[in-house]
Amino acid sequence: MPIDEALHRVLTRDYPDNTSTNQSILDRHGHDESYHAPASPDLVIFPRSNEEVQDIVRRCAEHNTPIIPFGVGTSLEGNVAALKGGVCFDMGLMNRVLEINDADLDVRVEAGVTRLQLERELKSTGLFFPVDPGADATLGGMTATRASGTNAVRYGTMRENVLGLSVVLADGTLIKTGGRARKSAAGYDLTRLFCGSEGTLGVITEIQLRCFGLPAAHSAGVCSFGDLQGAVQAVIVIIQAGIPVARIELLDDLQMEAVNKFSSLDYPVSPTLFFEFHGTQASVVEQSEIVAEIVKEHGGAEFKWSTKQEEQNALWQARHDAYNAARALRPGSGGWPTDVCVPISRLTECILATKEDVDESGILAPLVGHVGDGNFHLLMLVATDNEKEMAVARQVNDRLVKRAIAMGGTSTGEHGIGYGKLPYMELEHGEGVAVMHRIKQALDPNDIMNPGKVLP
Amino acid sequence: MPIDEALHRVLTRDYPDNTSTNQSILDRHGHDESYHAPASPDLVIFPRSNEEVQDIVRRCAEHNTPIIPFGVGTSLEGNVAALKGGVCFDMGLMNRVLEINDADLDVRVEAGVTRLQLERELKSTGLFFPVDPGADATLGGMTATRASGTNAVRYGTMRENVLGLSVVLADGTLIKTGGRARKSAAGYDLTRLFCGSEGTLGVITEIQLRCFGLPAAHSAGVCSFGDLQGAVQAVIVIIQAGIPVARIELLDDLQMEAVNKFSSLDYPVSPTLFFEFHGTQASVVEQSEIVAEIVKEHGGAEFKWSTKQEEQNALWQARHDAYNAARALRPGSGGWPTDVCVPISRLTECILATKEDVDESGILAPLVGHVGDGNFHLLMLVATDNEKEMAVARQVNDRLVKRAIAMGGTSTGEHGIGYGKLPYMELEHGEGVAVMHRIKQALDPNDIMNPGKVLP
Numbered sequence: 001m002p003i004d005e006a007l008h009r010v011l012t013r014d015y016p017d018n019t020s021t022n023q024s025i026l027d028r029h030g031h032d033e034s035y036h037a038p039a040s041p042d043l044v045i046f047p048r049s050n051e052e053v054q055d056i057v058r059r060c061a062e063h064n065t066p067i068i069p070f071g072v073g074t075s076l077e078g079n080v081a082a083l084k085g086g087v088c089f090d091m092g093l094m095n096r097v098l099e100i101n102d103a104d105l106d107v108r109v110e111a112g113v114t115r116l117q118l119e120r121e122l123k124s125t126g127l128f129f130p131v132d133p134g135a136d137a138t139l140g141g142m143t144a145t146r147a148s149g150t151n152a153v154r155y156g157t158m159r160e161n162v163l164g165l166s167v168v169l170a171d172g173t174l175i176k177t178g179g180r181a182r183k184s185a186a187g188y189d190l191t192r193l194f195c196g197s198e199g200t201l202g203v204i205t206e207i208q209l210r211c212f213g214l215p216a217a218h219s220a221g222v223c224s225f226g227d228l229q230g231a232v233q234a235v236i237v238i239i240q241a242g243i244p245v246a247r248i249e250l251l252d253d254l255q256m257e258a259v260n261k262f263s264s265l266d267y268p269v270s271p272t273l274f275f276e277f278h279g280t281q282a283s284v285v286e287q288s289e290i291v292a293e294i295v296k297e298h299g300g301a302e303f304k305w306s307t308k309q310e311e312q313n314a315l316w317q318a319r320h321d322a323y324n325a326a327r328a329l330r331p332g333s334g335g336w337p338t339d340v341c342v343p344i345s346r347l348t349e350c351i352l353a354t355k356e357d358v359d360e361s362g363i364l365a366p367l368v369g370h371v372g373d374g375n376f377h378l379l380m381l382v383a384t385d386n387e388k389e390m391a392v393a394r395q396v397n398d399r400l401v402k403r404a405i406a407m408g409g410t411s412t413g414e415h416g417i418g419y420g421k422l423p424y425m426e427l428e429h430g431e432g433v434a435v436m437h438r439i440k441q442a443l444d445p446n447d448i449m450n451p452g453k454v455l456p
Numbered sequence: 457m458p459i460d461e462a463l464h465r466v467l468t469r470d471y472p473d474n475t476s477t478n479q480s481i482l483d484r485h486g487h488d489e490s491y492h493a494p495a496s497p498d499l500v501i502f503p504r505s506n507e508e509v510q511d512i513v514r515r516c517a518e519h520n521t522p523i524i525p526f527g528v529g530t531s532l533e534g535n536v537a538a539l540k541g542g543v544c545f546d547m548g549l550m551n552r553v554l555e556i557n558d559a560d561l562d563v564r565v566e567a568g569v570t571r572l573q574l575e576r577e578l579k580s581t582g583l584f585f586p587v588d589p590g591a592d593a594t595l596g597g598m599t600a601t602r603a604s605g606t607n608a609v610r611y612g613t614m615r616e617n618v619l620g621l622s623v624v625l626a627d628g629t630l631i632k633t634g635g636r637a638r639k640s641a642a643g644y645d646l647t648r649l650f651c652g653s654e655g656t657l658g659v660i661t662e663i664q665l666r667c668f669g670l671p672a673a674h675s676a677g678v679c680s681f682g683d684l685q686g687a688v689q690a691v692i693v694i695i696q697a698g699i700p701v702a703r704i705e706l707l708d709d710l711q712m713e714a715v716n717k718f719s720s721l722d723y724p725v726s727p728t729l730f731f732e733f734h735g736t737q738a739s740v741v742e743q744s745e746i747v748a749e750i751v752k753e754h755g756g757a758e759f760k761w762s763t764k765q766e767e768q769n770a771l772w773q774a775r776h777d778a779y780n781a782a783r784a785l786r787p788g789s790g791g792w793p794t795d796v797c798v799p800i801s802r803l804t805e806c807i808l809a810t811k812e813d814v815d816e817s818g819i820l821a822p823l824v825g826h827v828g829d830g831n832f833h834l835l836m837l838v839a840t841d842n843e844k845e846m847a848v849a850r851q852v853n854d855r856l857v858k859r860a861i862a863m864g865g866t867s868t869g870e871h872g873i874g875y876g877k878l879p880y881m882e883l884e885h886g887e888g889v890a891v892m893h894r895i896k897q898a899l900d901p902n903d904i905m906n907p908g909k910v911l912p
Binding site: 201375441 | 557558559560561562582601602603604608612613615616625629630631632633635636637638639640641642643644645646648649651652653657668669670671672692695696697698700734735736738739742746797798799800801829830831860864865866867868869870871872873877880881884885886887888889890891892894895897898899910911
């Protein structure tokens with residue numbers, strides 16, 4: 001066992017009920033939902049409080065042992081793999097909603113609270129938390145990877161919706177960043193520094209989140225387009241017009257074909273936009289009508305929309321089924337999900353070039369986009385044990401990321417770097433990477449916090 | 457002259473046309489708009505390009521000479537005072553709007569562009585940039601102090617609206633942070649680290665800003681309240697209801713009295729809310745009507761509102777005149793502006809306690825608040841040469857800041873720390889201050905970047 005025997009002994013002695021070295025537990029904590037090679041930690045510990053996190057971090061630090069914070073393992077770039085062994089901090093027992101402040105529209109949660117758990121606990125309050133990555137991730141993990149999702153075009157990502165944090169640093173110090181004020185000009189923005197740091201600067205233990213009042217009304221709509229240009233151009237015009245769309249999702253023709261097969265639907269097999277509008281009864285109707293006009297001008301087919309919940313569900317069915325439908329296109333294959341984000345004016349060009357590349361590669365890869373933000377995902381369906389196929393996928397991914405960066409975009413809109421996208425950090429950030437290294441060195445001089453991630 | 461003679465010689469030799477040691481120029485650069493003691497730099501230089509900034513920073517670094525970035529000197533906490541002498545970088549010649557990307561709703565500006573200049577240059581594009589501190593500050597200064605203003609409740613502060621930066625570090629390295637993508641999960645958020653760092657980590661030279669499409673329609677409204685509780689409670693309900701108000705401003709009774717005197721108006725002398733709504737024609741009417749209902753329920757007097765531009769201007773006249781009207785309450789006095797931000801549920805309590813404290817102190821201090829964010833300003837009208845009066849003002853400010861922090865708020869919502877609010881950093885951030893110091897040390901080991909600011 002690679003971790004120091006003395007450390008192993010004290011941890012299992014002092015935390016007998018919440019420590020595990022069971023191999024299947026170790027293995028479950030060494031991988032996420034991606035195709036990246038897993039790497040199991042040597043020990044998994046389930047801290048129950050800030051004090052326990054501090055104590056365990058201090059002991060790991062004494063033994064210079066890697067620390068890998070873990071939520072539920074739904075990351076997509078190998079973010080939780082214990083590349084150098086060490087102790088995995090599974091935050092699952094720190095799963096309390098600590099405060100719900102109705103009047104201030106904010107909540108404080110422990111890092112192990114999942115987004116659906118939070119949704120349930122907020123149900124009776126009239127509040128909701130808008131950030132919704134596909135998986136039922138923990139708020140700690142979402143903060144650490146700067147997650148977003150379908151609502152980001154209107155409500156922002158974790159970057160905009162985390163008000164403050166409790167973080168245990170590499171030396172065991174507990175700090176509180178930010179606060180409950182909506183804005184502050186007091187000192188360096190440590191909250192934003194830890195948000196997106198993927199466990200490489202400290203263990204996030206608590207998060208103060210900004211919430212929103214549930215909108216009085218919703219409407220939803222769907223519209224298919226003859227070509228991608230029309231769909232994306234419509235999105236640009238809608239955003240420019242300041243329509244406060246809650247969601248605009250694009251599914252490409254292959255994804256629509258997948259959905260038709262999966263759910264026995266008969267959507268046109270062409271690029272399709274899914275919309276959701278939030279507001280008052282009158283304003284969601286107005287937004288829907290304005291959007292209907294705009295999509296028509298851009299070659300959209302009939303725009304179906306509704307303010308009735310049941311009809312909205314039916315309209316969005318295809319979007320909700322997208323992931324499973326895509327996986328079903330090639331049963332037994334592994335999924336290689338990748339995401340980039342570009343300025344919206346380059347989105348058509350980026351998607352078209354990517355689809356052409358995918359077609360030439362012979363890989364099956366449906367595409368779904370949070371297009372209001374210029375963010376899209378490619379789900380490459382590959383036989384992960386077929387080295388040749390994986391090499392082709394690697395090249396498609398490589399060209400996709402380089403294309404996005406060349407267009408002024410980013411190597412990842414919402415999945416994070418993990419170790420999967422390390423090769424692109426220099427290309428994207430240039431000399432900025434050296435600054436990140438200096439910050440890492442200042443806060444974690446012995447490189448024990450999730451080593452091998454984020455920084456090349 | 458305290459700066460090294462050799463440095464002085466090479467700078468005046470190599471930058472003969474854009475360097476000054478004229479005493480009145482030096483003095484103009486040693487103070488901002490606050491009451492804080494000024495401190496003139498030894499030399500002012502007006503760089504014209506990134507390369508010049510890099511070159512001059514390198515030379516200053518060689519001579520271990522302080523560097524103080526300067527916009528137009530409208531900060532309020534002594535942020536530009538050259539406390540240890542050195543070279544002031546007046547960014548006024550780097551005043552070009554470099555790119556306007558209509559389709560992406562973003563612009564790139566040099567740090568010396570002022571917000572009104574940007575407004576003019578955007579006039580023909582259908583875009584606007586929403587962050588509006590009172591002064592016509594530079595975008596560089598606004599970024600450095602994490603400024604906000606009246607629109608922040610809807611559009612966010614500089615924190616939310618800066619997409620990326622060019623920054624020259626203390627060793628002369630130029631880095632580019634962020635990018636043009638709306639979101640990114642790629643590495644540490646350096647953009648947010650420099651935003652709000654007040655020149656202590658580097659010289660910001662260019663800023664990529666997020667803009668918005670001009671709303672199709674505006675409406676504005678005004679409503680006075682019998683008491684402060686009713687006014688603030690109405691604001692809470694409006695925010696909770698998700699009404700996307702563009703602005704909600706509170707003026708207290710003293711401020712309303714000031715406005716009446718200054719502009720010969722006859723508003724009720726009581727707490728008054730000013731509203732602005734952005735959206736489609738129908739939605740601004742709807743928002744106005746919903747707000748009318750809510751303010752009525754909370755004891756508001758008749759809610760006057762209009763969608764006509766001229767009437768809107770008249771309704772908002774009092775708010776626009778607020779600063780000058782307040783100053784006119786005590787001609788010849790200096791202004792001691794201070795601001796804090798608290799969770800909105802504590803706003804009434806915080807304002808009432810503050811007003812009581814002010815009344816007891818005998819100081820004249822009108823109060824204006826960006827209340828949708830829980831942020832308010834007190835403008836203490838004091839004889840700055842009267843030591844006794846200043847001591848009283850210092851104590852009022854001290855109690856105000858401590859009160860705000862005790863309520864989970866912050867020592868400054870939008871003015872920054874400068875050196876005026878240094879004494880409160882430990883109280884607000886605790887161990888977090890040590891983390892800030894480590895970051896400062898990592899990026900500016902010789903403490904040449906705006907020394908004496910932000911960090912105690």
